[in-house]
Amino acid sequence: MPGLSLSDENANNGSFDLICSMFAHSPVFRIALLGLASLMVGCRSEPPSFDMNLVFAHKLEIHGDDLNEAVRDARPVLEQYFGTPDKPKIPEVLESDDKYAELMSLDNLQRAAGAVASDRTGTDFGLYRKHCSTCHGITGDGAGPASSLLNPYPRDFRMGVFKFKSTRYGSKPTTDDLIRTLRNGLPGTSMPSFALYSDEDLQALAEYIIYLTIRGEVERAMYRDAVTELGYGDPDQSDEDRFLVAELKQSDPEAYAQQLAAMDDYIVAAADRWVLAESNRVSIAQPPEKVPAWPLAPDATADERAEMEASILRGKALFHGKVANCSVCHGESGKGDGQVNDYDDWTKEWTMRNGLDPRDPEKREAVRTYLALGAHRPRNILPRNMQAGAFRGGDQPEDIYRRIVQGIDGTPMPAVNLVPTPGTSGLTSGDVWDIVHYVLSLSQPNGTPSSWEM
Amino acid sequence: MSVEVPDVIQSDEASPSNWVHRLAVILVCLTWPLIWVGGLVTTYDAGMAVPDWPATYGYNMFLYPWTTWLLGPFDLLIEHGHRLLASLVGIITIGMLIAAYATPWPQWIRRLCVVALVGVIFQGALGGARVVLDARLVAMIHGCFGPAFFVFICIIAGVTSRWYRVLKVDGCSNQAIRVAASLAVFSYLQLSIGAQLRHLPVEASAGFFRHIVYTHLTGAVLVAILAAISAWKFRGCGDMTLSRVGVLLVGLVTLQWSLGVGTWLVNYGWPWSLDAWPTLARYVIIAKGWHESLIVTAHMATGSLIVAVASWSWLRAARGRQVYEFEHKRSADNALAS
Numbered sequence: 001m002p003g004l005s006l007s008d009e010n011a012n013n014g015s016f017d018l019i020c021s022m023f024a025h026s027p028v029f030r031i032a033l034l035g036l037a038s039l040m041v042g043c044r045s046e047p048p049s050f051d052m053n054l055v056f057a058h059k060l061e062i063h064g065d066d067l068n069e070a071v072r073d074a075r076p077v078l079e080q081y082f083g084t085p086d087k088p089k090i091p092e093v094l095e096s097d098d099k100y101a102e103l104m105s106l107d108n109l110q111r112a113a114g115a116v117a118s119d120r121t122g123t124d125f126g127l128y129r130k131h132c133s134t135c136h137g138i139t140g141d142g143a144g145p146a147s148s149l150l151n152p153y154p155r156d157f158r159m160g161v162f163k164f165k166s167t168r169y170g171s172k173p174t175t176d177d178l179i180r181t182l183r184n185g186l187p188g189t190s191m192p193s194f195a196l197y198s199d200e201d202l203q204a205l206a207e208y209i210i211y212l213t214i215r216g217e218v219e220r221a222m223y224r225d226a227v228t229e230l231g232y233g234d235p236d237q238s239d240e241d242r243f244l245v246a247e248l249k250q251s252d253p254e255a256y257a258q259q260l261a262a263m264d265d266y267i268v269a270a271a272d273r274w275v276l277a278e279s280n281r282v283s284i285a286q287p288p289e290k291v292p293a294w295p296l297a298p299d300a301t302a303d304e305r306a307e308m309e310a311s312i313l314r315g316k317a318l319f320h321g322k323v324a325n326c327s328v329c330h331g332e333s334g335k336g337d338g339q340v341n342d343y344d345d346w347t348k349e350w351t352m353r354n355g356l357d358p359r360d361p362e363k364r365e366a367v368r369t370y371l372a373l374g375a376h377r378p379r380n381i382l383p384r385n386m387q388a389g390a391f392r393g394g395d396q397p398e399d400i401y402r403r404i405v406q407g408i409d410g411t412p413m414p415a416v417n418l419v420p421t422p423g424t425s426g427l428t429s430g431d432v433w434d435i436v437h438y439v440l441s442l443s444q445p446n447g448t449p450s451s452w453e454m
Numbered sequence: 455m456s457v458e459v460p461d462v463i464q465s466d467e468a469s470p471s472n473w474v475h476r477l478a479v480i481l482v483c484l485t486w487p488l489i490w491v492g493g494l495v496t497t498y499d500a501g502m503a504v505p506d507w508p509a510t511y512g513y514n515m516f517l518y519p520w521t522t523w524l525l526g527p528f529d530l531l532i533e534h535g536h537r538l539l540a541s542l543v544g545i546i547t548i549g550m551l552i553a554a555y556a557t558p559w560p561q562w563i564r565r566l567c568v569v570a571l572v573g574v575i576f577q578g579a580l581g582g583a584r585v586v587l588d589a590r591l592v593a594m595i596h597g598c599f600g601p602a603f604f605v606f607i608c609i610i611a612g613v614t615s616r617w618y619r620v621l622k623v624d625g626c627s628n629q630a631i632r633v634a635a636s637l638a639v640f641s642y643l644q645l646s647i648g649a650q651l652r653h654l655p656v657e658a659s660a661g662f663f664r665h666i667v668y669t670h671l672t673g674a675v676l677v678a679i680l681a682a683i684s685a686w687k688f689r690g691c692g693d694m695t696l697s698r699v700g701v702l703l704v705g706l707v708t709l710q711w712s713l714g715v716g717t718w719l720v721n722y723g724w725p726w727s728l729d730a731w732p733t734l735a736r737y738v739i740i741a742k743g744w745h746e747s748l749i750v751t752a753h754m755a756t757g758s759l760i761v762a763v764a765s766w767s768w769l770r771a772a773r774g775r776q777v778y779e780f781e782h783k784r785s786a787d788n789a790l791a792s
Contacts (some may be wrong), residue, residue, distance in 0.1 A: 048656045085656075115588055117502035120511055122527030130499045131654060131741060135722075138656055145654055145663035151725055185738040190723040192739035336729065385729035390736045443732065 004075035048085045051139045052080065053158055053216065054373040057223050059350045065233040070226035070243075074219060077244045081263065082215045085129075085138050088113045088208075093264040093272055103175075103274055104207040111201075112208035118338035126200055128208050135190060140212030142346070143374050150190045153376045156346050157209055158216025160273070161410040169406045170272050178206040180394075188390040210274055217270040218263075226261070282406050284398050285429035290374040294397045294440055308437065315438025318431055323424060324404075326435065329412065334442045335385035344381040345410040350377055381411055389443025400436045405429075460789060471557040474567065478611035481570075482762075484543050485604045491536045491752040492600055496652050498742060500529035501593055509536055512563050520770045544633065547574045559614075564609050584590040585677050594653035598646045601758035605642070608762045612769045616737075617695070624692030625773040625778025631685050634768035637680040637703070641764050644673035645757040652754065674714060677760070681707040684767065693774055699767045713753035720746035741782040 036281075052075055056066040083089035088109040091207060094100040116126035124130065129138070131206075135154040137144040142156030155162070164181050165173030179202045183417070185193030194202060222243055226232040227280035231241035239245040240255040244263055248256035287293065291311045292304040319326045319334070331337040343352060350356065351369050356363045356432075358378040384391065395400055417426030457621055466607050495501055510518040523534050582598040583589070587779040612618060626634075647670045654663065685700030718725075720739055728734040740746055 115502070116499045117505065117506075117588075118500065118527065118529045120522070120526060122529065122697055124529075133656060134654060143660060145658040145660055146722060148660040149667060149725060150722055151727070185740075186740045188724070188728065188735045190721075190739070192741040194741045196740065196742060282777070382727065385727075388729040388732045388735040390729070390732070424501055 001341075011226065023331070034439070049373070050085060050215070051141060051143075053141070053219050055350055055370055055375045056158075056220055058370065058373055059354050060223055060227045062354070067223060067226055067232060069224055069237075070230075070232040071418075072228075073243050074222050075356070077222075077263065078215060080218060081218070081267065082124070084295050086114050088211060088424075091264075091267045092209075093267050098272055099275055103271060104211050106205040108207045109211055111204040111303070124197075124201060127205050131192075131194065131205070136227055140209065140216060143376070146190075148376060150302055151379070152189055152381075153346075154190065156216075157213040158220065159346060159349070159410075160217045160270070161345060162212050163408050163410055165277075166282060166402060166408070167277050167280040167406075168282055169409060172277040174277045174281065175206050176209070178209055179203065183208065184394070187390040188388075189392065196411070214267065214270045214274070218266045221266040221269065236398075284401055285432075287397075287433040288430045291430075291437075293431060311434045311437045312397050313438075314431075314439045315434035315436070315441075318427070318435050319438050324416065324427060324431070324435060329383040330386060331383070334439070336383040336385035338383060339412070340382055341380050342412045343378060344412075347376070347378045347381075350375055382412075386439050386442040395431075395440075397436050397440065401432055402438055404432050404435055461603060464664060472614070472616075472770060472772060473553040473557065473685070474559060474563065475611060475614035476615075477553055478607055478614055479544055481543060481546050481550065481607045482604070482611050484539065484546065485600075485607055486759065486762075488536070488539045488543055488610050489604060490751060491532055491539055491753045492597065493754040494532045494747065495536050496593070496597060497747045497750045498532065500533045502535070502588060502589065503529035503533040505585065507585040508535065508537075519593050525556040529654055538579065541789070542573075544574045544578060547571050547777055563610075563614060566606075566613070570603070570606055573599075573606060577603055580657040580658055582690070590653045597649045597653060598752075601642065601645055601761055604758055605638075605765045610771055612766055617770070618773055621693075621770075621774055621777055623657060623696075623774040625775050625776065626691035626693070627687065628775065630684070630687035630691060630774055631691050631768065631771045633683050634764065635773050636688070637677065637684050638761060638768045640673065640680060641677050641757070642761045644670065644677050645754075645761055647673055648754065648757060670685065674711060677708050678711065681760075681764075684764070688767065688771070689773060692776060693770070696770055696774070699763060699770070703760065703767065706756060706763060708754065710756045710760060713749060713756055717753045720749050726729050 034121070048379070050073050053118060057071050061067055081089065081091045086412070088106075090100075090104060090106055090109065092105070093108075101311045111123075111125055112127045114129070116124075116130045118124045133144055135150060135159070136145050137140055137147065137154075140157035142154045142418045147154050160172065162177070164186070165171070165177040167173060167177070179199075181191070182194045182202045182205055184195070185191050192365065194205070226243075228242070231237035231429065239248055240258075242250065242259070244259045245256070248259065292300060294308075294415075296304060298306055318324045321331075327334075327338060328337075329339040343358075347358075351358050356366055356370075357369050367378070378379050389395065391403075392398065393403055403413070405416055405418055407413045418432070419426035419428060422428055422431065424442045482486050495503075506512065508515055513519075515534075518534060539670065547567075551564075551571050554564045554567040575595065577599050578592060580592060580599060584592040584596050647666060650666045651663075651670065681700075681703045685697075685704045688696040688700035691697070720743075723737070723739055728737075
């Protein structure tokens with residue numbers, strides 16, 4: 001049989017052409033190459049920088065003020081005080097006072113900031129970029145690359161509000177609260193558990209979050225003053241009426257000193273709220289003596305079972321009653337199907353509290369402006385479905401107790417009025433424990449308390 | 455239809471040693487695990503666990519104390535392991551080239567081996583540049599080029615294999631070949647889009663991420679359709695192996711879809727409320743958990759495997775067609791001569 005041979009040029013070229021045509025001459029391959037090239041256009045290589053809070057600045061422009069210049073001025077000033085995502089700094093006013101030493105250390109900030117790396121001892125660096133920035137953003141603005149596809153949206157730290165904490169309503173969380181959220185994660189959300197990471201890593205991350213929060217709060221305070229105190233937007237604005245003008249150091253040292261003092265005031269005010277967090281911890285009242293602790297032990301006595309069932313039934317009545325009124329939002333059956341058209345504070349700040357109802361067709365253009373500046377598309381905040389049992393702030397009875405007594409910052413969940421004796425003006429700690437037991441019973445496999453087998 | 459198949463190799467000259475093929479197969483068997491380890495490096499963000507290159511913490515890479523490597527931190531284990539395994543692949547690629555020149559293989563096979571060596575050196579240099587420059591863009595190119603090298607080695611293993619010389623098939627239609635080509639190319643493009651998600655620039659915008667995710671999802675649908683059409687078309691090629699590979703491709707794409715969904719879930723959780731399923735509603739993602747990392751890495755590695763299998767089936771279909779057309783032409787020439 002005559003066949004093709006090694007010396008047959010046609011044969012050789014035939015096979016070689018086969019390979020070549022597969023990888024070079026195919027029009028599909030050319031399309032692929034074009035596609036790949038276009039994908040790489042989106043990549044940047046400059047050192048990252050913090051983004052400015054354009055949404056908040058724009059929200060303050062309601063009286064016709066133009067804060068563009070304030071934003072431009074604020075950027076270098078904030079960098080001077082707080083550094084960059086690669087090289088964070090602790091403002092001098094905080095470094096020079098020991099009371100802020102426990103809030104954050106430069107060593108920990110430097111471990112959490114910067115590019116991802118590790119050394120041969122296994123110490124990780126760039127922790128924030130490794131674990132957080134894809135969702136929370138390099139600035140902590142909750143607008144990382146993945147943020148818009150997540151539900152719920154990642155937290156924007158810059159408002160300084162945190163939901164899950166052991167402190168009073170309106171107070172900052174403690175560092176331990178942040179670490180607890182990091183360690184446990186938030187069930188049913190994109191927030192993972194970092195339980196596999198060392199205490200040192202979590203401490204560094206928590207401190208970096210505090211750093212980003214203080215930076216964000218200072219920026220907000222600057223914009224507020226830009227509208228109320230300083231002359232931003234005024235065509236006759238002088239250098240004295242700006243945040244910090246280096247030239248004044250020579251020409252008008254007194255004005256410059258005032259600007260420095262104002263900056264220190266912003267920073268200290270923001271940091272002091274964090275320092276106070278420890279003293280704002282909520283103490284948890286013990287359950288009434290006769291009510292056994294949740295969950296009941298398998299060998300619980302008949303009396304204990306009866307007490308628990310009675311507590312649950314009292315809790316059910318309170319849940320649906322006018323004082324606690326939980327069912328308005330959480331629904332009659334606790335499925336979270338009551339009030340479902342409200343928003344969280346991060347959204348309300350630039351929508352409902354700014355005269356913008358996202359559902360109003362006439363406001364669509366204004367809403368689009370905010371979206372273009374970095375705001376997330378408004379989504380309703382849904383009350384927790386008690387029957388699912390996914391309690392994000394912790395599923396221990398103490399956690400639920402704290403949620404009821406102190407509410408949840410940034411959400412429509414209010415704090416209750418805790419009163420020493422039963423009445424119509426508030427709830428006693430015993431009432432709260434009854435509600436805790438009812439809420440926890442809802443997620444039991446056997447359903448509602450009436451059918452709950454103890 | 456039965457055709458006489460040209461034996462490209464065994465007609466006028468002695469059959470060459472099959473060491474090139476053996477080494478190519480060994481390379482295939484090593485390169486896929488190498489892609490796995492490289493994928494783990496990316497999953498664990500361990501690319502900078504060894505900050506210097508080509509040295510390892512100042513040591514010659516091959517002389518780095520093995521106890522420190524094996525008993526040290528996990529990031530160091532996988533990053534240094536990735537380098538050592540890559541070096542082994544490079545050495546075997548050199549061996550394959552030597553074997554190609556030491557034995558009477560056709561020039562074009564030798565050229566392919568040269569290209570493979572250039573490829574593995576380039577890939578090593580990319581890996582080094584990723585470390586020295588600490589650049590995510592280079593890491594992404596490195597991550598895309600690895601599967602391309604894997605595919606190329608599979609092609610070399612294919613053209614040096616016995617079946618390439620003695621293939622006896624009815625011949626695939628040109629349409630089947632085009633579908634196989636499209637599957638290979640689009641699955642590689644799909645892999646490259648996925649690499650964008652894994653090597654996201656620090657300051658990438660939410661819009662860019664959304665665009666990539668939606669493109670990746672669209673690509674997944676396209677690849678699934680192409681895999682199904684390929685499997686269907688391969689059935690008409692008269693080649694049982696190709697038919698089976700078609701089924702394998704459908705299976706791999708199905709697996710890849712599952713891994714893709716899993717990858718999203720272990721990275722970002724459920725995109726909607728799952729209160730109706732309490733167990734799922736209580737699910738907490740474990741950051742860099744072992745199982746989570748395996749799912750993510752398996753998604754990447756299976757993507758490479760799909761590209762390789764699709765390219766191999768493209769080669770086989772194209773070769774079958776080439777043989778068929780050769781035989782057809784020769785028969786016509788013989789008929790004309792007689």
